[in-house]
Every structure is written in structure tokens, then in C-alpha cells.
Amino acid sequence: MAAEAAPMDEKAKRMRDLLSSFYAPDPSITTSNSSINASFDNINSTSFDADQYMDLMIKKSNLEVLLQRHVQMAAEIKNLDTDLQMLVYENYNKFISATDTIKRMKSNIFGMEGNMDQLLQKIMSVQSRSDGVNTSLFEKREHIEKLHRTRNLLRKVQFIYDLPARLQKCIKSEAYGDAVRFYTGAMPILKVYGDTSFQDCRRASEEAIEIIIKNLQTKLFSDSESIQARAEAAVLLKQLDVPVDSLKAKLLEKLEQSLDGLQIKPEEASKLVEHDDSSNDTESNDQHPAKIHEDAVRGFSEAMRAYREIFPDSEERLFKLARALTAMHFENMELYIRKRVSAADFLGIFRIIWEDVVLMDEVLPEAALSDLSAEAAQVTLKQFVARTFSHLQQDISDTLLKFDINQKEAVEGEVLKVILEASQKAVLQGTTNIFQDFRQLLDENAGIFIKMRDLISGWIQKGFQDFFRSLEAQFLVLSGKTSSSNDIEGKSSDKIHAGLILVLAQLSVFIEQKVIPRVTEEIAASFSGGNSQAFENGPAFIPGELCRVFHAASEKLLQHYIDTRTQKVSVLLRKRFKTPNWVKHKEPREVHMYVDMFLHELEEVGKEVKQVLPQGTFRKHKRTDSNGSNTTTSSRSNTLHSDKMTRSNSQRARSQLFETHLAKLFKQKVEIFTKVEFTQESVVTTTVKLCLKSLQEYVRLQTFNRSGFQQIQLDIQFLKAPLKETVEDEAAIDFLLDEVIVAASERCLDVIPLEPPILDKLIQAKLAKSKEHNNNNNNNTVSS
């Protein structure tokens, strides 16, 4: 670059120097001095004033310098003069040479025109010659071309005439591809001249082509051919303008038809999952339905693959078909599990379906079959879980209601026990089975299950929660405690046997104490893989809550049992006390019938209770327990009471009432209404207590004459012995029976009790009579 720039600069400088030397008066001096000299002493400047310069010079310099300067200037002027002369000379020289050159050019151009004319003439002659050659060859060339065209035409005609034969040959060698190519090649000609010159030829070739089409179609439909071949056939057919759509439709139809065959019909489903081992052993002879099904599905998927390759543009239909099959599978599955199905069977079917889906998915990955089936499987599985639970519930209630209590009751004493045991077993066995089943579900390794394992655990937990809740509700409905909404007044509460209520109560206790802990354990052991989602949505399995629910239910049911039992007695007593006119009662002759009925009811209660409830620890000493505390409270209220008595304005003599009060206080108040426990004794005692209390209340509502009172006295006296036998809390019974007597005496116009001997006699008579009655009954049953 530098090397380049330097000459450029040099050149430019030289040019500038040249120019300035040419035009400027003294360029070198100008450039060199301009900077040094000021405007005054710069000779080269345009504004140079000679006079000034002179003045300056004279003022500044001495003579010597002035002289020197003069000399110098004179020399410079001389130099400049010579330079100028040189320049003028040189320029003149150049002018002269230029004039010379122009003169020479003028002389040279002269005579060129003649040469040019000559050249033109020669070229003209060349052209005329070549035209001559061209015209002489033209005819021959045209002839050659014509010949060539004819030859081509002939060759085509030859081809068309050969076409049928060639096609036949192709058919023979099954080279349908070539045949179709030939035919399509000849097609335009045949179309134009087919009706005239090539009629025969055309017909023959069309026949051949028809054969080919037929062959191709058969090839297309034959399953034995390779897919490649079939696809080719389809392509060829398409090339032959054979309506492919109808073919497609036909093929699809065929596929659809085969769908029907592939259905797992609910009724056949169980056959499919029959023991796998048998199919392994005797495969050759008796093909197992599962095997057949698998083959069929494989065939189907192959067909689909073929179809897809043959008609790649119409996959949608295939997707639809495959989806339909999957959907159908799951629908059938739903139908199938509507019946009772074991988890193993369920899984078997599921596995088959899954295999099918996998097979189809391989062929049609775009159809998203696995997603579809995963969704469907979730739904189905959820249903299965729900159904399993509802089946269990059904089982339990079936077991409960299986026995017709009312009929067998008279004959067999153990019905309730049987029911209780059966239903306990049903609950226990049922939950165990459910766990087994669900564990199978969890252990299943089909791809779809692995994904859903968490979900399944959640469902199972939730299922148990719901199951127990609905079971409790059902218990209450069964017991008639709550009327279910679906059957309004379907069965009134009195139709429900009291024993059943008792069984339900005990069953609730059993569930609370045995079943729920077990279920909790099982869930913790096997199904703890709880998914957080399920917990967020709703409460999954909460054993504490369930225990509470069942505890409450058991108490409610037990209370309900006692209520229904006492209700019966209450009705009995109500009738007894409403009917006679107690003020005009006749002298007591015997113990009244209702006592028998009352005792009979109690006996029934005892029987039922004995079957169902456990025996309590014997607690005769309870009386002394409660005595201490009760006396204190009683005495406290006693003082209170007497305070009030004095405060009241009454100054009257102490009434009989007060005396009975005092008597009552001394007799030690007994707690009548204690909490019911799940023991035989407790239930019986509570029932008796409630009945006696009712008796007391009924008595209080009446007014008796002497005989009426005596009747009551007699009845109560008679009741005393058998009641004490059945009831653990003798003190309470004594107290209540006395209360009845007191109440009767208070409501009696003329209290004169029966003499003890008479009382005794009447009671003995009654006892003898009932014994006789029993004997008779026994005899009757024996004889019959």
C-alpha cells in the first residue's frame, strides 16, 4: 500500500509542480517563501507592494545586505527570464509536431474507399453460393423426415396390435405392473381410434385388462397375499381407474364385520378367562377361546395394517374403527362386571383387552388408542371397585334378611344367632375377599395398571369409607329407625322384627371393634400408596370417624331395640288400663292375663338377647355401689325439700304424701335409667325397668276402688318372682314394683290391701294353672 501510495503521491506532486510551474509565476518560491515571509516581504504574494517592500528593506538592512540582496535579486530575475524563454520554446516545438502529424493522417486516408468496395463484392458472392447449396438439398431432407415419422407411427400401430398378446403374456407371468403400464400407454390411441381401425385390438386388450382387474381385485382381497402385493394391486387398480372407493368401502365393511366376531360378549367372557393352564396343555385339540380371540384380534390388526398401507389416505376411518372396537370392549366389560365377577376374571378380561389394544396400537399409533383405553379403563376400574363394594353390601343385607325370622322363630331358638354369625362372617369374609381381589389388581403388571396404581389405592380407600358409611345407613334403614327415601312407607316399622334390630346392633359393634381395625391395617399394609389428589378431593379412609359412626349406630340400634320391645309392652299395658272401669272394679279372682303376656314378651327378649349378645360380668354388687352416692343426694334434697315445706304457708298436719316420701328416702333411691351396655343382662334389665316405669305411669293416671287396687297388688306380687329371676338389678326391680303399688295406693279411694294368705293362694293357683298350661303345650307339641 505504502509502495503504491508513494508513487501516487509522487505522481500527483509532479503533476501539481508541472501545472504550477506552467501557470504560477514562480511556484517553488511561492511555496517555499510564503510561510516564511510576511505579506510585506513576500514577493510571490499577490498583494505584494514593491514600494513598501523597498521601504522595509531600506529601513531594516544596511548597505551591504542591501547590495547582497540586489545581487541576489538580479540573479533570480535572470534565472526567471531564462526559464520563461525555455517554456515558450518548448510549447512551440509541440505545436509544430502536432501539425506534422495531422498532415500525415490526411495523406494516409486517401484510397481506402476503393478497398472497401472490393470487400463488399466478395461477400455478396459468398452468400449467393451458399443459397444455391441450400435449395438443392431441401427436398431430400424433407423426404427423410417424412419417412422417419411414418416409421414411428408404424411402430405404435405395431405396439397396439401386439397389446392383447403382450397383456396375455403379462397375465401369464403375473407382471400386472407392466401390463397396466402398456395398457395405459395405449389408452389414448385406443380411445381415439378404438371404434374404427383398432376395434378388435381394443376389445381383446380390454378383455385382457378386465382379467387383470379381476385378478388384481382377488389379489387385493385375498388375505394370503403379502401386504406389499396387495398394496401394489390397489395402486394398479387405482391407475386403471377402477372405482377404488367401493373397494375401500368393501374392505372396511369386511373389517367392521370382523369386529362383531371380536366382541367379548359378556356371556362368553367367563369362558375366555377359564383356566389358562388348560389351554397350554391341550392346545392342539381343543383350542381355547382366549387363544382364538387373540388370533382373531391379531388377524384384525393385520388387516388393519394392510388396509392402512393400501389406502394411506383414509386412516381416519380406521381410527374410528379401532376406537369403536376399544370402546366396545370396554362397554362389554361394563356389562360383564354388572354381574358379579371375581377380580381374577376381571383382570383376565382386562388383560385380553389390553393386549388387543396394544396390538392395534402398534398398527395405528396415531389413533391414540392407549390414551382412549386408559381413560375407559379408569372408568371401568372405578366402576368395578364401586360394584365390588355394592355387591358386598348386598351380600351382607342378603345374609341379614335371608332368614325368615318370624316363621322359624317358634320352631327354632337359634335363628338370631345363626343370622348374626352368618352376617359377621359375611362382613369379615367379604372384606377379606375384597382385599384379595384388590391386591390382585395392584399386583397386575399390565402397563395400564401401573399408571393407575395410585388412583386405585385412592379409590379403594374411598370405597371403603363410602361402603361403611352406606352400610351404616342401610343398617338404620333395615332397622326402621330411619325411613329410606326410596321406599316411602314401603314397610312400616312394626313389620321389622325386633330381633333383627338387635342383630344389627351387635353387628355394628362387631364392625366397630373387629372389622374396621382390620381394614385399617390392611389398607396401611397394602394400599397406603395414597395419592395426594384423592385426599384433596374428599376424605379417603378415616377409621376413627367410621368407628365413631358405628359406635353411635350400635348404641342407637340397641336403644331402638329396647324401644320397640318396650313399645309392645306399652301397648299391652295401655289396653289393660284403658279398658276396665277401675272405679267399679270387681274383686280380684286371679292374676290378670296381661301379666302372662308381659312375661312372655320378656321371655322373648331374653331369648333373643341370649342368642346375640355376650353375657356380662355378673354384677349383683352394683346395688351397694350405687347406694352410697344415692343416699347422699337424696338426703340433700330431703333437707332442701323440708326447707321449702316450712317456707310454704302450709301449717297443716303432715300428709300421707310426706310419709311416703320419707319412706321412699329411707328405701334408698335406685337409679332406674342407667346406660345400656352390650350385655344380655343389661338389655333385659333396661327393658324390664322401662316397662315397669310405664306400668307405674299408667297406674298414676287411673283412680281405683279397693278391688282395683287389690288386683294391681296381686298382679305385681305375681310379677315379683319371675322378674327377679331374669333381672340382675334386683333392687331396682323391687323399687319399681313398690313404686307401682305406692302409685296405686295413692290413686285408690279405699286402700285395703289383700291379706297375704289370699294373695298367696291366688298366686299359687295361677302358677299351677300356668304349669298345667305349659304341660299341655308340651304334650301338644310332642304329639304333633
Added chain:
Amino acid sequence: MQGGSSGIGYGLKYQARCISDVKADRDHTSFLTGTLSLKEENEVHLLRLSSGGSELLCEGLFSHPNEIWDLASSPFDQRIFSTVFSTGDSYGAAIWQIPEPYGQSNSSTLECVASLDAHVGKINCVLWCPSGNSDKLISMDEQNLVFWSLDSSKKNAEVLSKESAGMRHSLSGGAWNPHDVNSVAATSESSIQFWDLRTMKKNNSIERAHVRNVDYNLKREHILVSADDESGIHLWDLRKTKFPVQELPGHTHWTWAVRCNPEYEELILSVGTDSAVNLWFASASSEHKTSESPVEASRQRVNPLLNSYTDYEDSVYGLAWSSREPWIFASLSYDGRVVIESVKPFLPRR
């Protein structure tokens, strides 16, 4: 039980079943109660709560010729009340007036205003018209319903109409609808019957056996509370009589009587033969309770029993809210003990 300590007690000499709030006494909280003694001379006690509310004073003591099975104070005159009594083999009902000035002598005699002697069988109760100023009465025996007009100045009671409920339905008691003075509820063996007094016809009924006592909710129309022997207390909506609106467990033994609080619509008192008085909180607004999700319902199901007063020696039959101080109630047990309690600690926050 702690509940007993707060009560103010008063002892009658004899056994007793009935107590009534003296509604017409606007200056004092008073109650009337009568004894039930077959052989002794029976008494009617007029009790008044002292102004401090700490003492129950006897303002008057009047002898009554027969044992009293039912007693009701008239809503318009504090001196007038009705009784149903029994002589042992026959029943009677009468309107009485407390003599003036009362409370001077210990046992002044009552003035009989009118005798309601249109009955033959066992008389159950006398109901005063709840409107407070009309002199209409209803008396009920086991078969008949009698509608009376009372003229207290002329000492005369006139039968306006009488209707037989039929032999099969033995009536046991009733309540006069405070929202509709033409409607009376009567309890019978198998149902609660509703009578229209204009036509004296039965126009509705709730099929429910053995109902012992009913009471209308004073604050809320259409709500009726019933008590029966076995299955406790039920709240009914009179527009939907098929099923009860709400169920309360009632008492360990029979539930004898129920009373709705005159001021606080949710409060219900019940007395029972298990020697207890129970105070209930029954919202009864849960008409759409069924639509709630069961989980939510169970969470909301708080114990409706607010308190149980158990400091009684015998069955409790008498019960009355004070209409002047609606947080006060009087209860009467069979042994003749009146207990006044305040439910102030349990009042719903407003």
C-alpha cells in the same frame, strides 16, 4: 348434676300435675298450680317470683273441691282460670275467679264463675283462646270438643257448638293455634287432628300414634311440636304433614309435655317421666336439610340438647314458660315440687 342448684324451689303439700303461667299478670311473673290428691283437700297456689327473682312466694292459697287434672289461666284476666277436676269416678270442668283481695287468708274460697258441664266422659283439658281478649273457650273430653263463650260478669258460659270426634278417636289433649284462632289441634290415639272452629269439622291430621302433648310455636307459623311416649319429640310443618321436619330424642322414658318458648323460637322444653326437664335447641329451619350433603349434615348436627335439669325426685308433668320473662320456666314434678329455672345461660346469641 349441676343444673339443680340454680333452680328456685317451692313445695306443694300434695302431689300435683299441672302448672300454668298467669299470662294476664303484666306486673309480676306468676304461676298457678293445683294439687292432685284423691283424699285430701286440694289447693290452688298462686305463686309469684319476687322482684329480685331469687324467691318464689305464695301469693294466694285457695282450696279447690276436687283433685285438679288440668289448670289454665285466662289470658285476659289474671284472676280467672279454669280447672279440670275429678271426683274419683266423674269429671268436671269449671271457670274460677280468685276472690278480691286475695292472699289475706290462707285458704280463702274460690268463686266459681261458670261450670262447663256439657261433658259426660273423662275431660282432658280446657283451652283459652290465645288471642288474649276474647272470652272463648274450648273444653275437650275423650270424644267431644265443646266450644264455649264465657261471660264472666254474668257468670255464665254458653255452648257455642259441640262436635263429636267419634268413638274411635279418644282425644287426649290439644292446643289452640295462636296464629289462627279458628284452628285447634287435638291429640288422639292414632293421630293429631286439626279442627276448624267455624265449621267444627276436622280439616287435617297428622298420622302419629300415642301423641301425648302438642304445642304451637308462637313465633313461627306452621310449626307444631309434638311429644309421644316412645319416639320422643317431633317438629312438624303443618303444610307438610307426611314427615316431621325434625326429630329430637326426647326422654329416657315417656316425654310427657313440650312447650315452645314464647320469645325464642328455637328453644323447646320438654318434661318426662324420667324425672328430667330437657331444654332443646331446634332450629327447624332446616327444611331443606335433605338436600345437604350427608357429610356436611353430620358435621352440622350438633347436639340439640342444651341442658338437662335432673334434680327431680319424681316424674315431671307440669311445665310452663313465663310469658313475661321468657327465659324463665316453671316445672312441677309429681311429688308437688315447683322449680323455677332460668335458661339465660343457654339463650341464643342475637
